[in-house]
Amino acid sequence: MAKIACIFPGQGSQYVGMGKELFATSWGKEVFETGQRVLGEEFIQILLEGPEEELKKTANTQPAILLTSVAAWRGLQEAGIRPDYFAGHSLGEYSAYVAAGSISLEDALKIVRRRGELMQAAVPEGKGAMAAVLGLENVKVEEACRKAREEGNWVVGAANYNSPGQVVISGESSGVQKACHYAKDLGAKRAMPLAVSGPFHSPLMEKAAKDLRPVLEAVNWREPSAPVISNIDAEEVKERRSIVESLVRQVSGAVLWEQSIRYLGEQGVDTFIELGPGKVLSGLVKKILPSVTLMNAEDLSSLEKLLAYLKESR
Template sequence: MTGTAFVFPGQGSQRLGMGRHLLAQRPDLLDTYYRVADDHLGIPLSRLSWHGPARDLDDPVVAQPAILLASLATLEVLRGRGIEPDAVAGHGLGEYAALVAAEVLEWTDALSLVRLRGELTATVADRVQGATVAVLGLDRAAVARLCAAAATATGRAVEITGDNGPGQTVVSGEAEAVTAVMGAARAAGAARVAALKPGGPFHSRLLRGVEAEFTEALISTDFREPRIPLVSSVTGTRVTTAAEAVVALRGQLTSPVRWNQAVRTLDACGTHRFVEVGSGLVLGGLIRRITPGARVHATHTARQLGLTADAFTAAATGV
C-alpha cells in the first residue's frame, strides 16, 4: 500500500450548500447521483443539502445520507479528473463512502444503510438525553479516568468514543455524565473542551439496543471483496474481506472511532498523500497532527477542489 489515500469525513461535517459546487463542473451529477438519491430515499435530500433549513440538516436521518452523498459526488469528480486512490479510509460514517470507493458496496446500498443507521441512532437520541464532546490537550488515559469517575459519581453512562489523534479525544454518553467530564477535564488542564453537534450518544454502548436490527440489514446487503486497500476506523487496521467489512460496520455503532490508529496504519504502509473527499475539513488537520509532514488536500469548495486537481496534475507531469 503506497501513495495516495482518499479519506472520507463523518457526521458533523454537514453544512448548507455542501456538494453544490460540484455541479458547475459536472452537471450530470444532478441526474446520476442527486435525483437518484432523492428518489431512492423518498426525501428531498439534495434540496435539504443545498438549502436547508439547517435544523433539518443536523437531524441524523438527513445528515448522514447527505454527508455520504456529498462524498460520493466528490469522488466521482476526482475520478473524472483521473485522480484515483491507492487506499481508502473513512472517519466513522465516512467508512461507508470508503467502502463504495473500494467497490465493496454499491452506492445506493450504502445510502440505504446510512439512512437506516441515521434512523436508528435518532431513536436512541430521542430516548436518551445524550451529548458528545471533544477534549483537547489531555491524553487518552487521563480522559478515560475522568469518564470512569463521572460515571461513578452520576450513575450515568459515559465513555471514550473517539481517538482522533494525539491529545484529541471524543467522549459520548448521557448528558449529565458528559457534563461532569467537561468540568473535570477543564479542571485537569484541558486546552479545550467543546460540545459537538449533533449531541447524541454516538459510537457508545447506549446504541446496543439497535444493533440487532441494523445487523439484519447488513446481512441482507451484498458486500464484495475490497478492490483496493481499505482501512477501518473501527479497528484501525486493514479490511481484507467482505465478511470483515460487515463485522466492522456492525461494530461501528457501539465502538469508538480509532482514527489515530487508522491514519498510522496508512502511514506505516507508505501513504504519503491524503485527500479529504467531501464536505469536511477536519480530517486534514487531524492527519497533520498524527503524521507531521503528510501532504493533505481538501475538496469542500470549488477552489480547494481545483487546487487539489492541479496538484495531482503537476505531480503526474513533473511540473
C-alpha cells in the first residue's frame, strides 16, 4: 500500500505574510494565538507585515516558518490524515517533531527562537559564509573543501546534501571562497554565495550546539507517533531519548537530505507532502526520486487541492 511522508521546510523558504490564510481558519487560529502568546505582538507583526529584513533575521525566521508549517499540518490533522513518516530540513525537523506529537508547539517555538539567537550570535558577521555548489558529485565537493582546508587551515565543509548535484558548503568566509574556486576547477557548473547570516551546519556552530543542549534537555519529549527521519544520519528516530542528541548534533553537522529522501523511497514512500512556505523541498525531492507524487500546502487553495487528491487516492 502507498505510504505518505510529510516534510517540512527550513530557513530560506520564508516570505512576509506566509500562513495568513491558514491562521484565519478554526484550526489555525489556535496555532496563531500560541505564537502570539509565546513570541509577542511585535513578532506577529513582522511575520504578517514585515519588513522583510526583520523576517530574514534568524531569530525571527525560524519560529515564523515553524508556526506556518504547523498551521498547514493542523489542516491535514483535522482531515484525519496520518502519514507514515515525518522529516524536516534543518529547522524543519522541529516542525516534524511537533507534527509527530513529540513536543508541544509552545515548547518548540521557545526552542527555535533560542536556537536562532544562538546560531546568529555564534560567529561575528562577515567571518562565516555558505555557498551552493551545483553540478558536482558529492565526493568532489568534499574534495574541494578538503583542498581548501589543507591550503589555509580554514574551517569549511559540506553543510547540506540537498539533491544530486546540489551541495551547500559552509565555514569561514575565506575557506568557502577557496573551496568554491576548487569546485569550479573540479567541474562544478556553478558555485555561488548564499545570502545567510552565518555559517550554519559547520563546526563554527559547535558553541551554539553546546548552548542549545540544556534548552533541549529541559523539555518533556515524547515518542513520535510515526518515525521522524533525522537530518544528521538519515535514520529513523523512534525513541524520545534519541531526539535531543540528534538535534544537538544537527546544529554543527551536515543535513543529509538527499540520503533521507532516498531512505524514505526505500521504505515504500511514494507520496511526499510539503507543509509550510514555498516548494523548495518538493523541487529537491523531484530530483532525488523523479517518479513520486509531490503535493504541498502553504495556503487554503493548496491545502484544499491536497485534501481533494488524498480523498480520491486513498
